Amino acid sequence: MTDSTETTQASGKRHDLVVFGATSFVGQILTRYLFERHGVGGDLDWAIAGRSEAKLSDVRTALGDGAAGLPLLMADAADDDALADLCASTRVVISTVGPYALYGEPLVRACARSGVDYCDLTGEVQWIRRMIERYEDDAKASGARIVHCCGFDSIPSDLGVWFLQTQAEIQFGETCESVRMRVKAAKGGLSGGTVASMINIAKEAGADPQLRKELANPFSISPDGHRSTVRQPSLKGAEFDRTLNAWLAPFVMGAINTRVVHRSNALQDDRYGKEFTYDEAIMTGRGLKGRAAAYAMTGALGAFFTASAIGPTRWVVEKLVPKPGQGPSPEEQASGFFDLRFVGRTGNGKTMITRVTGDRDPGYGSTGKMLGEAGLCLAFDVPKDQPGGFWTPASLLDGKLLERLQNNAGLVFEVLETR
Known part of the structure; x- marks a missing residue:
C-alpha cells in the first residue's frame, strides 16, 4: 500500500x-x-x-x-x-x-x-x-x-420544472397547473451501465405483475396520500403536438423523471398545485419524416423492453448492447448536447415556454458534471439544520444547485416565451 x-x-x-x-x-x-x-x-x-x-x-x-x-x-x-x-x-x-x-x-x-x-x-x-x-x-x-436521480435523469427535468414554476410565480403571480417537457434535440451514447439498469428493470417487471402496476403509477415514489384526481398524461405512441408543431414519441427517461417531479411537488407542499399534471416526450420532427420517426422510435422502444423482459430473448439484447464499463469516447462526450423545452400553462390560461440546455453528452459528460455539483451542493450549500430524509434535487438543492450548474457545469436555464 x-x-x-x-x-x-x-x-x-x-x-x-x-x-x-x-x-x-x-x-x-x-x-x-x-x-x-x-x-x-x-x-x-x-x-x-x-x-x-x-x-x-x-x-x-x-x-x-x-x-x-x-x-x-x-x-x-x-x-x-x-x-x-x-x-x-x-x-x-x-x-x-x-x-x-x-x-x-x-x-x-x-x-x-x-x-x-x-x-x-x-x-x-x-x-x-x-x-x-x-x-x-x-x-x-x-x-x-x-x-437520488442526480444525473440526466432527473436534474434537467426536475430543476427545469422548478425554474419554470419560479419564473411563473415572478411573472404571472401563480404557478402552472400543467407542464409538458419535450426533448427537442440531444446527442449522446449509452453506456453499458445504463443499459444494464434498463434491462434489470424490464426483467423485474416481466416477473412481477405488482411491479408493472407500480411502474405505471406516476406517484409511485410520492409520499402516501399524495395523488391527484386529474388523470396524468402519458404518451404511449406517436402523437402530434400542435403547440410545438412537431411529432412526438415516448421518452425513455420519462418513466423516472415524471415520478421525481411529482415527489418534488409533494415535498414542496404542493407548490405546483394539488392537481398538477406533468409528462415528457421526445420531438421527432415535422411532416411525414417526423411522423415516420415517431412511429419507428415507439416501435423500437417497445421491442427493447419486451425482449429484455423475456428470458429467451434477453440474452440476445445483452449480446448486442454495450457492456458495463463501456460508453461514449471523450470526443463523443464533448460533442454531445441536449436541448429540452418546457411548456407550462396556468389555470388562467397563461403560457410560459422555457429551455434547459447542456453542453455535453447528456448521459455521461453532462451527467458527471451534474452529479459532481449535486454532491458539492450537499457538502457546502444545504443548511446543517435541513431535516434528514429522502429528498429530490429540486426539493432540497433547488436554486443553489441551479446556480452551480449554470456557473460550472455548462447548463443554461432560460425563458423563451410568455403569453
Whole structure:
C-alpha cells in the first residue's frame, strides 16, 4: 500500500465528500471533473473509493500531475462493516455503483443510519421506492439527506420544472397547473451501465405483475396520500403536438423523471398545485419524416423492453448492447448536447415556454458534471439544520444547485416565451 493511500479504517478525518465507485464509467468522468475543478489538497477535501486498490490507483494515475495525494479508500458494496467505516470518513458520499437495484442498498442503508448525506444517478424507480420504504425513518432520525436521480435523469427535468414554476410565480403571480417537457434535440451514447439498469428493470417487471402496476403509477415514489384526481398524461405512441408543431414519441427517461417531479411537488407542499399534471416526450420532427420517426422510435422502444423482459430473448439484447464499463469516447462526450423545452400553462390560461440546455453528452459528460455539483451542493450549500430524509434535487438543492450548474457545469436555464 502506497503512502498516499489510506484505508477507511485508518482515516481519522472526515472528508467533504467521497466518490464511491470511482472506477465505473461515470465514476471516472466524475473523478476527472472534480480533479479539474478542485485539484487535490485545495479547497475541497475529497477521496475516491471502491473495492480494488489497483483499479483506483489506475484512475488516480490517469488524472496526471497533481493527483498523487488523492486518498484511496477501500470498501466493497456488499461489505457492511467497510461501508460503515467509509461513512465515518466523510460528510457526503456520491455513488456511481449500479445497477442500484443489484448493488446499491447496503450503501444507502449505511448512510441513512450514520447521518451521512448521499446522492447518486439512479433511474430505477422500483429501487427508489424500496429505499424510501425501508430507510426514510432512519434518515430522518440520523439527519442524513438522501438524494437520488442526480444525473440526466432527473436534474434537467426536475430543476427545469422548478425554474419554470419560479419564473411563473415572478411573472404571472401563480404557478402552472400543467407542464409538458419535450426533448427537442440531444446527442449522446449509452453506456453499458445504463443499459444494464434498463434491462434489470424490464426483467423485474416481466416477473412481477405488482411491479408493472407500480411502474405505471406516476406517484409511485410520492409520499402516501399524495395523488391527484386529474388523470396524468402519458404518451404511449406517436402523437402530434400542435403547440410545438412537431411529432412526438415516448421518452425513455420519462418513466423516472415524471415520478421525481411529482415527489418534488409533494415535498414542496404542493407548490405546483394539488392537481398538477406533468409528462415528457421526445420531438421527432415535422411532416411525414417526423411522423415516420415517431412511429419507428415507439416501435423500437417497445421491442427493447419486451425482449429484455423475456428470458429467451434477453440474452440476445445483452449480446448486442454495450457492456458495463463501456460508453461514449471523450470526443463523443464533448460533442454531445441536449436541448429540452418546457411548456407550462396556468389555470388562467397563461403560457410560459422555457429551455434547459447542456453542453455535453447528456448521459455521461453532462451527467458527471451534474452529479459532481449535486454532491458539492450537499457538502457546502444545504443548511446543517435541513431535516434528514429522502429528498429530490429540486426539493432540497433547488436554486443553489441551479446556480452551480449554470456557473460550472455548462447548463443554461432560460425563458423563451410568455403569453
